[in-house]
Amino acid sequence: MPAFNVTLKSGASPSELESAKKKVTDEGGKIINEFTLIKGFTAEFPADAVHTLETNDHVTVEADSEVKTQ
Structure with a gap:
C-alpha cells in the first residue's frame, strides 16, 4: 500500500x-x-480509497516521498 501524509x-x-x-x-x-x-x-x-480522505475539508493529504538535501 502507498503511504500518505495527512496534516x-x-x-x-x-x-x-x-x-x-x-x-x-x-x-x-x-x-x-x-x-x-x-x-x-x-x-x-x-490508493483506490485515498479519495475518501481527500474529501475531508479539514486535512491535507499528500503522497509520502523521500526528501533529499544538496
Whole structure:
C-alpha cells in the first residue's frame, strides 16, 4: 500500500485529525508514524480509497516521498 501524509489544516479542531485516523483504519489502512511538531500522521492507505480522505475539508493529504538535501 502507498503511504500518505495527512496534516490538519489551520483552524481545524484536533477532533478532525482523530476522525481522519479513524477513517484510515476503517478503510483498511495503517498509521505508521504520528508527527510531534505538526498535527498529522503518515499512513499506509489503499490508493483506490485515498479519495475518501481527500474529501475531508479539514486535512491535507499528500503522497509520502523521500526528501533529499544538496
